[in-house]
Amino acid sequence: MDAAVELLNQGDEKGAQKQLKPLLKANPNDPQANVLLESIKRDPVELLGDRSFAYTVQPGDTMISLSQRFLGNRLKFYQLARYNHIGRPAALSAGTVLRIPGEAPRPAPPPKPVSIGEDKAPTRSKPRPQPHTPAKASAANPAAALKLRGLGLVALNQGRVTDAVVLLGRASTLDPSNPLIARDLARAKRIAQTVGKRR
Numbered sequence: 001m002d003a004a005v006e007l008l009n010q011g012d013e014k015g016a017q018k019q020l021k022p023l024l025k026a027n028p029n030d031p032q033a034n035v036l037l038e039s040i041k042r043d044p045v046e047l048l049g050d051r052s053f054a055y056t057v058q059p060g061d062t063m064i065s066l067s068q069r070f071l072g073n074r075l076k077f078y079q080l081a082r083y084n085h086i087g088r089p090a091a092l093s094a095g096t097v098l099r100i101p102g103e104a105p106r107p108a109p110p111p112k113p114v115s116i117g118e119d120k121a122p123t124r125s126k127p128r129p130q131p132h133t134p135a136k137a138s139a140a141n142p143a144a145a146l147k148l149r150g151l152g153l154v155a156l157n158q159g160r161v162t163d164a165v166v167l168l169g170r171a172s173t174l175d176p177s178n179p180l181i182a183r184d185l186a187r188a189k190r191i192a193q194t195v196g197k198r199r
Contacts, residue, residue: 004036008078009064011088013040032075039078047079053104057096063089070100145175149184156188161195164188 004019017040023033038047048071055066063086067077081089084098152167168185175181 001032001036004033005064005075008036008039009088009090011090016040035073035075036078039076039082044079044083048076048083048101051103052083052099052101055098055100057092057094057098059094061092061094063092066098066100070102140176141174142178145171145178145181148174149178149181152188153184156184156191161188161192165192 001019001023004016004023007013007015007019016036020033020037023030024037027033055070057066063077063081064074067080068074071080077089080098080101081087081092083101086092148167148171152164152171155161155167156164165185165188168181168188171181172178172185
């Protein structure tokens with residue numbers, strides 16, 4: 001494919017077709033190979049349309065880069081060259097006026113006029129007040145809460161109910177929205193109350 005592109009860029013249609021032949025034999029629907037073959041065989045005005053606008057080639061422009069920019073496909077560069085009766089796209093030089101198919105791009109809107117007073121240094125806008133976040137939210141640590149929950153459950157299973165209540169209480173503080181920790185804490189408190197009544 002690259003060899004075919006380079007040959008077309010030098011205006012060698014026969015050489016490019018030789019490169020494209022095995023590609024199309026292997027895959028007749030290859031979109032890239034078909035674009036290049038169409039560029040050689042079909043009428044460029046039929047492919048690109050008869051409406052166009054003038055564009056003066058700038059330093060650094062190539063037929064390939066202009067094709068990508070204006071036609072959305074770099075492989076249509078040979079169509080663009082033939083559209084402008086250029087036999088060797090690589091020979092494109094700055095200052096050449098080309099016909100570019102399609103509608104001329106709209107110029108950028110002019111900058112808004114500066115009204116009196118706006119040319120002064122911009123006034124500093126007041127900083128937005130930051131929303132107040134409760135201390136608990138900033139201290140939230142779900143990972144640490146899970147560790148404490150695990151220790152609390154171990155303590156509960158070992159009969160150390162008071163320790164379990166303390167550990168699960170700390171876990172709840174670190175992750176107040178965790179329903180499992182809340183459930184385990186409530187359970188530990190109930191057991192603690194039951195044990196306290198028995199004593």
